[in-house]
Amino acid sequence: MLIRLASNTRLSLGRCAFAAAAALVLVITVAACGGKSGSQATTTRVTTTAKPEPLPFNAEFFAPNHAPIVSKPWRIKVTVVDRQGEPVKATVMIQFLFGGIVVGKDNNGRVNHFTGTYREIITYPPAAIGQQLTLQAVVRAKGKTARLNWPLKVKR
Numbered sequence: 411m412l413i414r415l416a417s418n419t420r421l422s423l424g425r426c427a428f429a430a431a432a433a434l435v436l437v438i439t440v441a442a443c444g445g446k447s448g449s450q451a452t453t454t455r456v457t458t459t460a461k462p463e464p465l466p467f468n469a470e471f472f473a474p475n476h477a478p479i480v481s482k483p484w485r486i487k488v489t490v491v492d493r494q495g496e497p498v499k500a501t502v503m504i505q506f507l508f509g510g511i512v513v514g515k516d517n518n519g520r521v522n523h524f525t526g527t528y529r530e531i532i533t534y535p536p537a538a539i540g541q542q543l544t545l546q547a548v549v550r551a552k553g554k555t556a557r558l559n560w561p562l563k564v565k566r
Contacts, residue, residue: 467491467498469549471558477565478534488528488547488558497526500551504530507544507559538564 469490478484490500501523504516522528532545540563547558 465554465556466493466552467500467554467556468493469500469547469551469556469558471547471560473545473560473562476560476562478532478562479565480534480536480539483531483533486530486532486545486547486560488524488549490524490526490528490549490551492552498551499523499525500528500549502528502550503548504532505546505548507546508541510544512546534564539566540564 467490469488472487472489474485486504488502490498492498501521503519503521505512505519506514506516516530516532522530542561542563545560545562547560549556549558
């Protein structure tokens, strides 16, 4: 299945996307042999106490809802400010995920440069109806990256 978003965005939800999603579900079990009379399964737990480094900016994604209507304009907004609330120079790329796998990019993956606020209007085609997608805004600012996920399901 091929889904067209806006004028230049394509979502391919065909066999490749489903195969890739199935590959993510693959669970690898490791068994270790031990003892004199056979083998035993061993589980190892790794715990880290280090906290991830906080981003030097705050990024937020805004949309009117999680259910855009087919062929109707759906306005989105991304804001990026520093810790003092001042607008920050940033870039954003909008991509679409199906089952956690990137299946399309808005405007063929164009990186949009902005300061503080980015706005866009997206129109979803009839082929997107009923698809459980995630819009992901990949925001880069001050040498760091934030991924803002927005689950959605296109309605009639």
